[in-house]
Amino acid sequence: MEAGREQHLVRVNVPDARQESLIQQQAFQPPVPLREPPGKLLELELQGFGPERSQLGTGFGPGRPEAADEPEFTDVPEPQLSPFSKEGDRKMGMPVPRDAARFPDEPAGHLEMKDEGAVARARDDQHLPATMDAENDGVAERPEVRGAAVPDELGPIKTDAPDDAADDRPAQAGRDRLDFGKFGHASILHFRPFLLRWRSFMTMKSVLALVAGWFIPGLGHIIQKKYARGFVFLASILAMTGLGLMMGGRIYPFQTENPLTILAFFADIGNGAVYLLSRVLPVGVGELKRMTFEFGTAYIAGAGLLNYLIALDAFDIALGKKS
Amino acid sequence: MFQSHFLSMVVYAFFVAVVLSCLRREGRKARLRYGLTSFLIMVGGALLFGWLMFLFAR
Numbered sequence: 352m353e354a355g356r357e358q359h360l361v362r363v364n365v366p367d368a369r370q371e372s373l374i375q376q377q378a379f380q381p382p383v384p385l386r387e388p389p390g391k392l393l394e395l396e397l398q399g400f401g402p403e404r405s406q407l408g409t410g411f412g413p414g415r416p417e418a419a420d421e422p423e424f425t426d427v428p429e430p431q432l433s434p435f436s437k438e439g440d441r442k443m444g445m446p447v448p449r450d451a452a453r454f455p456d457e458p459a460g461h462l463e464m465k466d467e468g469a470v471a472r473a474r475d476d477q478h479l480p481a482t483m484d485a486e487n488d489g490v491a492e493r494p495e496v497r498g499a500a501v502p503d504e505l506g507p508i509k510t511d512a513p514d515d516a517a518d519d520r521p522a523q524a525g526r527d528r529l530d531f532g533k534f535g536h537a538s539i540l541h542f543r544p545f546l547l548r549w550r551s552f553m554t555m556k557s558v559l560a561l562v563a564g565w566f567i568p569g570l571g572h573i574i575q576k577k578y579a580r581g582f583v584f585l586a587s588i589l590a591m592t593g594l595g596l597m598m599g600g601r602i603y604p605f606q607t608e609n610p611l612t613i614l615a616f617f618a619d620i621g622n623g624a625v626y627l628l629s630r631v632l633p634v635g636v637g638e639l640k641r642m643t644f645e646f647g648t649a650y651i652a653g654a655g656l657l658n659y660l661i662a663l664d665a666f667d668i669a670l671g672k673k674s
Numbered sequence: 675m676f677q678s679h680f681l682s683m684v685v686y687a688f689f690v691a692v693v694l695s696c697l698r699r700e701g702r703k704a705r706l707r708y709g710l711t712s713f714l715i716m717v718g719g720a721l722l723f724g725w726l727m728f729l730f731a732r
């Protein structure tokens with residue numbers, strides 16, 4: 352049996368088809384095209400159970416909305432079908448919806464069945480009889496039977512742990528060349544471009560330029576031999592910070608008493624080494640009585656914000672985005 | 675130091691213009707033009723906004 356088809360049939364194993372969250376969770380798996388109408392396929396697979404099981408298969412699980420559209424089912428009166436189905440439902444331990452109109456949503460993967468050509472069906476015909484001739488071995492491995500309560504007269508059934516679907520993941524990992532283990536890969540694949548881009552960003556040179564440019568203004572440019580620009584940045588930022596300190600400005604620590612000072616904290620921390628020194632030395636304590644206190648604080652905060660831009664510029668130069 | 679708020683604003687605008695011109699433009703001439711333009715915009719905008727606030731002064 353193909354791994355892809357088995358993976359598709361896992362979706363049939365939803366305990367309650369009316370819970371859309373379960374169906375959507377199964378829909379995260381990429382749909383594998385089923386090349387047979389669901390009613391016909393289930394009928395073929397259940398023929399080893401006898402006639403009662405065969406009729407049960409026509410109304411089994413999510414294939415029911417598809418079967419309602421087929422003409423051969425319209426010839427069968429509904430009152431004749433319902434007793435078998437209800438009895439089968441009780442045996443299977445699964446409530447199976449009889450009204451197709453109440454469940455218009457189709458599980459993922461069923462859309463592809465309508466567009467399959469004759470070539471694909473002929474190829475499936477080579478596989479389906481092989482599984483049926485194996486003396487119900489295929490039935491024992493059918494995924495839709497795994498999670499359900501199956502009566503004993505059906506014969507030996509390999510009911511493994513309910514997380515047998517994890518066995519399908521190596522095949523998908525082989526296709527995607529990614530293996531995210533027990534978490535699955537479908538949702539994480541959405542972040543793959545970001546992960547790859549992040550990994551390309553985080554080179555040693557770029558990180559060093561960023562940190563150095565933050566710690567000492569202009570140092571990120573100087574270590575990349577952009578001396579003129581680096582020293583202009585160094586002089587400008589240090590001059591602004593020095594003037595701010597001389598005006599009695601304050602370097603704010605992180606405090607939540609006044610929420611507006613949190614913004615000033617994030618601006619001040621852009622000064623790098625000056626901010627760290629202000630935490631251990633009596634620098635930047637702020638002299639509120641001086642009329643230049645506000646302007647001095649604005650100088651220090653502005654210098655910190657500009658230094659963020661300078662450090663990011665050094666980062667871009669290290670990445671080769673700028674010259 | 676810098677008892678005049680206007681002088682403080684002009685010096686602040688000068689440093690900001692220098693840094694932004696070095697960040698945003700390549701070449702000496704382009705940097706000079708960009709720095710001078712941004713400096714004049716900052717100083718002129720501050721003066722304009724100051725006079726605008728004067729109209730609503732109590």
